[in-house]
Amino acid sequence: MIGLYIILVKHNLIKVIVGLGILDTGVNLFLISVGYITKGTAPIFSGPGIDSKHMVDPVPQALVLTAIVIGVAVLALALSLAIRLHQHYGTLNLRKIREQRW
């Protein structure tokens, strides 16, 4: 939620992108916490005596892995667009970039 706040409030594009990153991380942490069991083990039958009751849920972990990859792609694209924007306007302040209006 801090990320969302940053996206809404900040004027500097780089800060907005950092906000996106924080938002992503927050969502990922939330997803992990959905499947977490206190004192759980990794969901692998690696040795005898490991009971499936104490395993953390593997599905959210798979989701987070996918979400991280997608987040990286979005951030990379956002940063490359930021570079282009800077080349065109010489500034990253979103308040000053207002070509498109109603």
Place this chain on the structure above:
Amino acid sequence: MVNPVLLIAVPLGLAFAIPLFALFWKDAAKYIPPVALAFNLVVSLLLLPKVFENPVIVSIGGWQPPFCINLVAGPVGVLFSAIIALVGLLVSIYALDYIKEGATEKYHILYLLLLTGATGVVLTGDVFNLFVFFEILCISSYALVAYLRDKSGIESAVKYLIQGAAGSSLLLIGIGLLYGQFGTLNMADIAEKITSASPISLFVPMVLLITGLGVEAAIFPLNAWLPDAHSSAPSSISAILSGIAIEVGLYAVARVIFTIFGASGILLFLAFLGIVTLLIGEMCAFSQNNIKRMLAYSSIGQIGLILFALAIATSYGVTGGLFQLISHTLGKALLFLAAGYMIYQTGSLQISALEGMGKKMPLTCLAFTIGVFSLVGLPPFIGFPSKFLIVRAALATKETIFIVLTGLALLGTVIEGAYFFRVVQVLYFKGGKINPVRKEAPVAALIPMFIFVLLIVVVGIYPKLVTDVLNSAASEFLSRTEYIEAVLGSIL
């Protein structure tokens, strides 16, 4: 038996094979998308008669639903994938000649990826997969909006990206909440278990999902990115964004509301949102001088109308909504394609610069005019039966509120007619003094345009051709139990 997985696998594979082919033959890049999409169209049409009897369920990885990742090719999914393939094919033929500058290889890769994402969204039966395909669609469209690398393109791509990324994070939180409650990601499984959950705990994930998907579907007030993105992208991309991307967003919203939540309390609210979206879109379009921005705002208006029709949630209403969706896809894609070459000729986006184009580019202007007539809803074209169905459905509910809203929708249509006819008037009846030098768009652009015109006219005269398909598609949306049984039937 054709496997629906091919609909996703073939374009995806070919998209990444493009650079490889281009090593040997430079022009290969631009011929691969038409080939892949023609394949998709054929497969979808082959599947179409089969899915009427039984939806085809494909489980990937050899597990039974609900534990596997599955594809559900029901009437809705296959219908949408056929439309996506058809429009994609025609636009890719158009792009053979239209896309000349910049990194053309990358354009074609991203284009094919966008359509793969769209096909994936309509075929998947799993909420997380929905998110993944949605991201494929979104990320490639962010990049395509910025394709021309000019000032406005980059700026609108940044706007689009920030809003889209925030929207998909909300979508992901919603999915996480659903998983936390039900321990499954399969749509049918969630839909089955959802009846046992308390309504309040469902409200938050539902709002999050609708907001996340609504960003892409450009439902008011989440539509700030759309006019910028559509007007500064290359025209072929505007056609795809306007004709496919937002429709796929709407499909996802409808799927979430009807199939997963089976919600009825929120429908009236959505009908209101639809009408507000419609009126705001049309009024903004009315005040535009830039032709592509005008078309973009008119897309927002049409989205509002479709949302309204879906929110009526009777069999007629949903059929009308889907019909309107098809007519908007065909009409708006045609308008953007035709406008693309008119802009190319005049070098200006202003409507006033188009004076006398009716004499310079008669065929392109004819196509444009037919697109306009169809969108406004004049009788011989496809826009008429679709709007007629919506109005009839709204009146059939016999509820005062829907009748009032229909009146507002018709007001929106009148505004739409006003600004579209203004353009037609500029095209044909102004600037008579300019000596008419005929200079048409190239053949590769005229062929897809006239296929669109043909479809618009033929379906407009014989709406029976599609209404049967649409009826069964609408019943898939409305009957959740059948959907659940079809997917989970093998284990129940």
